[in-house]
Structure formats: structure tokens, C-alpha cells
Amino acid sequence: MALPNAGRPSVDYPNADNLFAGAIPDVYASLMVPMIFAPYAADLAERIAALQPRRVLELAAGTGVLTRELARRLAPGAIIVATDLNAPMLARAQAEGTERPVTWREADAMALPFGDASFDLVACQFGVMFFPDKARAFAEARRVLVPGGTLVFNVWDRIEFNAFARDVTAALARLFPGSPPDFMARTPHGYHSQAAIEQDLRHGGFTAPPLFETVTATSRADAARIPAVAYCQGTPLRADLERRGPDALARATDACAQAFRAAYGNGPVSGPMQAHVVMAAASA
Template sequence: MGMQHQDKVFAGAIPETYEALMVPMIFAPYAADLGRRIAALRPSRVLELAAGTGALTRELAARMPADTLVVATDLNAPMLARAQAAGTARPVQWREADAMRLPFDDATFDLVACQFGAMFFPDKGKAFAEARRVLAPGGTLVFNVWDRIAFNAFARDITAALATLFPDAPPDFMVRVPHGYHSQATIEQDLRTGGFTAGAVFETVAETSHAAAARIPAMAFCQGTPLRTELEARGPDALMRATNHCEQALVQAYGAGPLAGPMQAHVVMVAAP
């Protein structure tokens, strides 16, 4: 099944839960990783796509010199508002923008970055073409995507638990979207479609996700992602039943105290022609 409209809508209660629970648990380590890589390239003009609640934006603001232009964009205004509320170490520009129709002139930026956003682009080749268009010749596109769900313990275990709760129609958002864009061959083809003719460099990065208790990943995944919309559509009590069920499944798997699980993502870097 392909992308559905609700798959890319982060609104309502999602942004707050996402920032409070998802970011420290799974996104922060990869934001630090991308931030280090980008700072080492020393770009003077950086565009961030799908900034979400600003995990990578905060890393860029802290690591880049004060005179480096950082423009952070997202399609979802509520996510961008939450990012602005969190703030950054120094000023950045915030802009609501669709990655497939960027409101910037050609060759405006030295680097385009995206943390875990490419999976949500309905037409990835078109989004990459827009990134190439706004990059100066020789500029760099840097992004990361999740590896397959089997290598990401919390997402895997939450998905498995939901399949036992809803066996007739298991919720498949996590497999279909966040963990559905991990094939290097597919990504390379989409980059070529977008006009990136140089070979991309791929690196697989393993990290560990941590949570103080099983309730945290249960709430984070069920209530702080578009999976929430999929669950709410199953009845007035489905969201809470799903959260409670996933919490119990995680307690059985990891115990009642703090838990840690492996996670894995691919970092992709490619130069613009």
C-alpha cells in the first residue's frame, strides 16, 4: 500500500508528544550525527527540509558559525510552530514549505539537509529534483532514512504488538512509511531521477534508543506519530487500548524498568552537478 494522506499529517496533539518523547528517544542521536557531518563540510548557506520539531535545526544552530545562514522548513505548520517554540542557540529562519515545491531561487544554498523526512515525500524524485535545483553547483544533499524495521527494536516491537491487538487489519504505518524507504538501489534511482548524477555515499549508522519506562515508547509511537490517526479511526477507545497494550508488550519484552533497544539508519550524501 502506498502513501496515504494522513501519513504525512503531524497535527493536533502529535507535535507535542513527538517533541517530548520521540525526539530524545530516537531522533536526538541521529541529529547529533548529521550535525557533525554538516558542520565538517563548512557550508555558508544551509536549507533543512522536513525539520519537524527542530531536532536537527538545534544541532545546526549550535554547531554552525553565527554567520552561516540556516533556513529550516516543514510542510506541517504545527510541527514548525513547536520547533520555533523550542528555540535555537542562535537565530535561524523558519519557513513553511513543501519539499516538492520549494519557494527558493535556483542555486541559493550550499547544502540541503533532511533528517528522516525523505520517507514522507510522495514523489521522492521530484523532491530530490527540487533539492538539486536550489543547490549551488557542487553543493551537497545530506539526509538520513531509517533502515528496515527489523533493525529498529522499539518500532518493530510496537508494530508486532499492534498486530496482535488488531489481527484482522494490523496497523502498518511504521512498516509502510518510516521504515519503508531503506533500499539503497531505490534511493539511488530516485536521486538519478532528481538529477543527481554523481554517485551517492551511503553509511549505515547503528545507535541505541533509550527510555525510562515502557510507557514512553508506547505513547511516543502510538500517540506522537501519524500512527495515532490510524488508531483513532478504529474507535473512540482504540488509541488508549493500543497504548496500554503496547506498554504491556514492552514490559514483557524488556522488563518494568529502563529499557534500551538497537536502532539503525542510513546516511546518504551526494553532490549536486
């Protein structure tokens, strides 16, 4: 399949909310993915497979949890192109591999290097929240979709409905009361408004009303320290914590682990999580 480069300029990302580098990809893949992302990847891949797309573009593929599910579930002849802005995340995804060939490509969702009408479906698992200009990213998705194609993505609901993220944020606010780290509430859990999503989709050229569905699941870990390490050391929250002093990351991880033990006990831990699945059709 030829994927012509549209020659669009890259977009500068202004802060560390999109920084997935250094030790983050490995911690993210080994701890965050099974704890919170795997159930939603299976759900999203099942929805996508039901649409029977022949050419699929994945945005913000990260370490490949959705990519692997798509490789398992899509028809044998379907083509999968998985992209991410962060080369270290793609490298981690490629190292883990997939059950079938996948094209991996470093790409900015707001300036996609593909020609018009190149794909039947564009997918994104918990990546839209990180796009600085969401309407622009949606416009790029609309551009590369064929008429009648589909954009499918999910976003986290409010942090109050996601126990582990809520508990980490509360523990860090107690540890750093003068300047509480707010990454989790601001970015991963900061784009849950249906009205805001609909408006951005319209500005991106998706004129038909999107379909929304709220999906609940359970996040699980074998011990209280696992979510503490996962959130503090395996997300861009790490950069914020490291800037606070040479021992801040360790202190933050310990404080969150203590909070999880107090809330859930010393054994396996589990908590509710909630997200929205959005499906938007490109007008024919």
C-alpha cells in the same frame, strides 16, 4: 540573504502518513525526539558542519531537533533556513527555540519556494520517507543547490533492525489481527533500499553516485510506557488508531506498553536502532 519565491505550486499529499497535527507535535517533541531522533541529529549535524556550508536549507525540520544541532555547530556566519510542510510542527520548533537566529518557513519539499542555486547544502533528518514523490523532492533540492553543493539526509533501515518500532508494530498486529496497522513498516521504515534511493536521486538530477553509511545507535526510555505513548500518540500512527473506535488509541497504547514491559522489564528500556546516512553531490 534574499530567498526569492520560485512560485511553484504546492503538491497534494494523499493520506494521513504526513499528518503531524493536534496533540502529535508535543508528544513527538517530548518523547520521540530524545528517544530515537537526538543521537542521529547530532551525527548528521557533525557531518554537515565538517563541510563548512554558508547557506543551509533544512527540509522536513519537524520540531527542530536537527535545526538546534545545526545552530550549535555551524560557523557563526552560516545561514540556516528550516522548513516543514506542517505548520504545527514548525510552531513547536519555534517555541523551543535555537541558540542563534534561524529562518523558519512552511514549505513543501516537492515545491520549494526558493530560487535556483540559493543554498550550499540541503539537509533532511528522517523526512525523505514521507515525500510522496521522492525524485521530485530530490529534483527540487538539486535546483536550489549551487553547483557542487551537497544534499545530506538520513533514512531508517528496515524495521527488523529498529527494536522499538518493530515491537510496537508486532503488538498492534496482535491487537488488530484483521487489519494490522502498518504505518511504521510502510513509511518511516519503508525507504531503506540503496538501489531505490540511488535511482530516485538520479531521476532528481544527482548524477554522481551517492555515498551511503549505515549508522547504529541505541534508543532509550526511562520506562516501558514511554515508547508506547510515543509511537501510538506522537506519530501519524495515531490517526489510524483513532479511526478504529473511541477507545482504540488507549487500548493500543496499553497493549504496546504491556509488550514493552514483557520484553524489557519494568525499569528503563533500551533497544538497537539503525539508519542510513546518504550524501549526494550536485554536479558542478
